[in-house]
Amino acid sequence: MSQTSWTIKHFDRLPSTQDRIKEFVAEGEDQGHLAVIADIQDNGRGRHGNQWVSYKGNLLTTLHLKTDGITGERAGHYAFIAAVALIDALKELVDVNIRAKWPNDILINGKKVAGILLESELSGKLVENLYIGMGVNISQSPEYATQLDEYTKDVIEPQNLLNQILKKTDQYIDLYKDNGFKKIREQWLQHGYGLGQNINVRYSDRTLQGVFKDIDAQGALLLELESGAVQRITAGEVHFE
Numbered sequence: 037m038s039q040t041s042w043t044i045k046h047f048d049r050l051p052s053t054q055d056r057i058k059e060f061v062a063e064g065e066d067q068g069h070l071a072v073i074a075d076i077q078d079n080g081r082g083r084h085g086n087q088w089v090s091y092k093g094n095l096l097t098t099l100h101l102k103t104d105g106i107t108g109e110r111a112g113h114y115a116f117i118a119a120v121a122l123i124d125a126l127k128e129l130v131d132v133n134i135r136a137k138w139p140n141d142i143l144i145n146g147k148k149v150a151g152i153l154l155e156s157e158l159s160g161k162l163v164e165n166l167y168i169g170m171g172v173n174i175s176q177s178p179e180y181a182t183q184l185d186e187y188t189k190d191v192i193e194p195q196n197l198l199n200q201i202l203k204k205t206d207q208y209i210d211l212y213k214d215n216g217f218k219k220i221r222e223q224w225l226q227h228g229y230g231l232g233q234n235i236n237v238r239y240s241d242r243t244l245q246g247v248f249k250d251i252d253a254q255g256a257l258l259l260e261l262e263s264g265a266v267q268r269i270t271a272g273e274v275h276f277e
Contacts, residue, residue: 042069042099042202046195050074053098054155054169061100061157061165068102073198091176094183095194098169099205105162109254113217115140115154116255118168120223121204122150125197126172130187135229138248138257138274142172143229147182149173172197221251230276235259237272244269 043066050056050072057072074097077090090096101114119136126134126142126149135143142150153169173183174192184192211219225231230248237244237259244267246259257269 041206042071044071044073044195044198044202047072047074049076049078051079052077053096054153054167055079057098057100057167058157066100066102068100070100071097071198071202072100073097073194075194090171091173093175093194094177095170095172095174095197097171097194097198097201098167099202101166101168101209103163103166105159105164108156108163110217111156111163111166112154112255113212113220114166114168115152116217116220116224117208117212118152118154118170118205120220120227121208122152122170122172122201123227124204124208125200126150126184128200129190129192129197130184132187134227136224136227137229138251139255144182144187146229147180149177149182149184170201217253217255221253221255225251230274234277236275236277237269238275239272244272248274 047056053072053074057070060066060070076092077096119140119142122142123134123136132144137143140152140154141148150170150172155167156163157165173181174194174197175183175185177183208220233248235246235248244259244261246261246267248257249260249266250258252258252268257274259267259269261267
């Protein structure tokens with residue numbers, strides 16, 4: 037698969053790239069490998085319904101992938117594919133230590149520089165459409181986060197960054213199809229943030245504490261509790277002590 041297999045639709049302003057690309061799919065205008073990019077989005081969202089703060093000059097995009105019908109577990113692997121593809125693309129622009137925070141954040145020096153939102157649509161019990169939302173802070177960021185232009189004097193254009201991300205995404209999808217999740221997991225672990233550290237995994241009704249030991253063959257976080265038991269985490273907000 038090559039970069040030219042992607043169609044890119046650019047908008048000055050949208051409520052949400054994630055919602056707009058779903059409209060294209062519902063209208064039958066895309067059969068896969070479409071990217072929607074906006075200069076500004078008014079109602080961008082992150083995981084768990086959180087708002088993604090959107091600034092002009094940053095990369096605000098969603099990719100659509102059509103599948104042949106895959107399980108939800110395999111669909112979840114694409115969040116890791118997106119993470120390693122995004123890290124590879126960023127490493128070509130800035131010479132800093134870039135890390136992946138489980139499950140969907142990208143960090144520089146411990147601060148969030150990008151986020152990934154994976155959503156899916158089912159056909160029966162299988163996933164038919166995958167939507168990978170990405171927000172990358174290029175020239176502006178919230179106070180608690182960071183941005184790429186703090187680490188380079190070069191001007192980074194959102195469209196150029198998107199082109200590079202699409203190229204890397206193709207490469208990692210091919211790697212995944214040829215080798216399964218094992219190789220993607222290995223790549224992710226090379227950049228994994230906080231491995232071996234104490235973390236809190238927060239849910240709406242409880243918090244688990246333990247050591248971040250690994251991610252398993254399906255991408256779940258393995259949390260070693262104080263008792264020595266290992267808890268498999270498939271969802272939750274991870275916070276480092």
